[in-house]
Amino acid sequence: MQIDGNVIVCDSIDERGIGILKNAGLLVEYLPEISNQELITKVKDYDVIIVRSRTKITKEIIDNATNAKIIARVGVGLDNIDTVEAQKKNVEVINAGEASVNAVSELVLGLMFSLSRNIPIANNATKQGKWIKKDLIGIELKGKYLGIIGLGKIGRNVARLARGLRMNLIGYDVVPIDKSFAQEVSLITTDLKTLIESSDYITCHVPSTEQTKHLINKEMLSIMKKGSFLINTSRGEVIDEQALIDGLKNKKIGGAALDVYEIEPPTNKELLVLDNLICTPHIGAQTKEGQELASSVIAEKIIQKLLERQAESNQT
Template sequence: MQLEGNVIVCDTIDEKGLGILKNAGLHVEYLPEITNQDLISRAKDYDVIIVRSRTKITKDVIVSAVKAKIIARVGVGLDNIDVNEAQKRGIEVINAGEASVTAVSELVLGFMFSLSRNIPIANNATKNGKWIKKDLMGGELKGKYLGIIGLGKIGRNVARLARGLRMNLIGYDVVPIDNSFTQEVSLITTDLKTLLESSDFVTCHVPFTEQTKHLINKDMLSKMKKNAFLINTSRGEVIDEQALIECLKNKRIGGAALDVYEVEPPTNKELLELDNIICTPHIAAQTREGQELASMVIGEKIVQKLLEKQIDN
């Protein structure tokens, strides 16, 4: 059964997802550089709007999108979409969170290795002609305690990978954690305070909500071990950046690795100039495999949902 309808793609996505939509009969306009103002003026013409993280689907966009049936994000989370406004107007909002599980999880492991073995510092020093071997005593991951805040798809996958490295696992989530999973990876479940006090590494995997804003604040940072490392690949607003800066400046923890920031791109030079933090430009899901899979997942979900709506009508 062929579909009819117009689709606008507002950010860069893998061509395989575009192919799925076109093969289903949909007319696809690929405008990965479109501005929000242009989108507001054009949104009335489309049945489906597809974004990644660059484009913000605000209330103004949604009000203009009078024909829209679906808004889709090729990625994890929906914080760049006004979901409440979309739902009020009967627009379905979907994402492809499952597609980036491997990519994000592997970056977390990369951060843990980099922090524990001082890899960025060693690289920069060696390239600048400095042989600082004696200054770079590292640590092993085996036997260390990894605290995982948020045990969704990504948090669980991080746990499985870390268990393979023979790390000990501590987990915290606001929703109940499945007993079969805790037994699978020998996960200790506890409250946030105890997790922070007990972990050698802490990694955040929660969505951004009013409840998770500055979940890791000055008080929570003060609970961490002096030699512990903090990692965030979820959303920048989960950590109070200014509190983290003060913590790192005073060597209250061993270090941190951030892939996300309260403002992106980050503008806080004080944060970027610290020598005990690793900063990357929101690349957690940026793998060829992950982006290809995400575009295909979204393409297939859109086709399936439009087919269901067509049958219902």
């Protein structure tokens, strides 16, 4: 069935999703570099707005999106979309969170390996002609305790992968953790404080909310095991960066790896120069497979939602 409607794509997405939308009969305008100011003036012409993380869908944009039916995020989370205002205007907000589960999970493991075996330091030194083999005594993941904060799709997948490496798992979430899953991976469920005190590695998988802002703060960092590692691929606001700087400088913790930051791109030079910190530029979902899947998933969801609205309209 062909669908009528105009779609604007405001960020770079894989071409597969665009092809699916066009094949369904939708008119797609691809403007991956459009500014928010330009979008404000153009947005009235579209039924569907597609974004990733670059574009911020503000109240002003939604107010001007008089024909909008759907705002779609090609990724996890909705923190760059004013969902409250969208709901007021009867604009449905959807995402493709399931598409990046494996990509983000594998990055977490990559960061854990990099921290444990000093891979960035070894790489840089060797390329500079320095043979520092005797200084690079690493740590094995086998048998270590991995604390997972947030047991959603990504947190659960990280647990399964880590279990394959014969790590011990500790989990915390604000919602009840599925008992059958906990049994499957031998997950110890506990409170946040106990998780932080007990873990050799801690990985964060929670959304950005008022409750999770600076969830990892000075107090929590102070009770981490000496020499333990912290990984964050969720949202930058989850960790108090100034408190993290202090913890890394005084060697209270062994190291940290961040894929997300309180301000992106990060501007805190005091943070970026630390040699016991690994930084990546928000690449959690940046795999060929992940981007293809996210683009396809969101396109199919958009088509389904528009068909549902079309059917409702025909009945009335």
